[in-house]
Amino acid sequence: MLESLLALNDGFVIRAANMSAEELRARFERCPTAFHCVLRGSELVGFFILLPVNEECSEALRSGRITAGRQVQLADLVEPGGHIAAMYLSVVCAIGPRAQRAAIEGVIATLRRLHSTEGVRWLFARAATDTGARMLARLSGTPFEADGRIHAIDISRYEIITGPR
Numbered sequence: 333m334l335e336s337l338l339a340l341n342d343g344f345v346i347r348a349a350n351m352s353a354e355e356l357r358a359r360f361e362r363c364p365t366a367f368h369c370v371l372r373g374s375e376l377v378g379f380f381i382l383l384p385v386n387e388e389c390s391e392a393l394r395s396g397r398i399t400a401g402r403q404v405q406l407a408d409l410v411e412p413g414g415h416i417a418a419m420y421l422s423v424v425c426a427i428g429p430r431a432q433r434a435a436i437e438g439v440i441a442t443l444r445r446l447h448s449t450e451g452v453r454w455l456f457a458r459a460a461t462d463t464g465a466r467m468l469a470r471l472s473g474t475p476f477e478a479d480g481r482i483h484a485i486d487i488s489r490y491e492i493i494t495g496p497r
Contacts, residue, residue, distance in 0.1 A: 333369060334360050336376045344425045345379070348460075350402050359383070362409050368442060370426055370434045378426030378435045382419050382442055384410040385456075390417040393456045394484050401458075418454035418484075419446065424464065436467045440492060443471075447493050455485045 337345055338353050346353060360367055363384060370378035383401075385393070389408035392398040401422045410416050426435040446452040459465035459478045468476040471492060472485055487493045 334367065337367065337369070337379050340376055340379065340425060340427075345381075345423055348423050348425065349381075350400070358406055359409065362406050362411060365412060366409075366422075368438055370431050370438060372431065377428065377431040378424075380424040380435050380439050380442075381422040382439065382446075383422050384414075384416040384452075385418050385420050386410055386415070387417040389420075390454060390456075393418070393420065393482055396482075399482060416446065416450050416452050418456055419443065419452055421455060421457035424467065432463060432467075436470055439467070440471060443487055444493050444497070447487055453486060453488045455487050456482050457485060458482045 334357060338356065345356060349356060366381055366383045368380050368382065369376055370380075383404060385404065385408050389398065389404060398404060401420060404420060421439065424435050424439065426432040443452070443455060457468055458480055459468050459476050460480050462478050465476040465478045468483070468485070471487075472490055473492070476483070
């Protein structure tokens with residue numbers, strides 16, 4: 333799966349995350365459940381990466397000491413079974429409008445599950461593109477601009493996460 337993600341859209345994830353394939357591979361090995369595929373049949377048409385972060389990283393994101401996803405270190409990531417302080421939406425990539433909708437719905441469904449099963453309340457995300465800003469607006473019901481800044485979003489305030497499915 334990871335090799336397909338790395339190759340999708342001529343290596344979009346490497347450019348978007350501003351990381352090497354080795355760095356992304358290390359994140360995948362630390363948190364394999366953070367990587368989510370969007371499929372059309374058996375064809376990979378998109379993906380998103382939702383990184384679980386610990387309390388120290390959450391505070392660094394909130395205070396502005398971390399200003400880009402690349403600065404999140406392996407030690408900041410919560411291994412499976414550990415306590416998740418917050419989620420960081422690292423990268424979203426989708427080819428075409430249907431895949432974009434599916435990726436957005438996938439992010440929302442994943443956050444719903446994490447909110448209800450793990451008590452996750454905070455999402456950190458930055459809108460680097462107009463598509464990303466639309467996704468965050470859909471999630472939060474609040475306008476977002478593609479300003480490249482990391483925002484702290486209290487997902488427990490939004491019915492799209494907490495309401496009935």
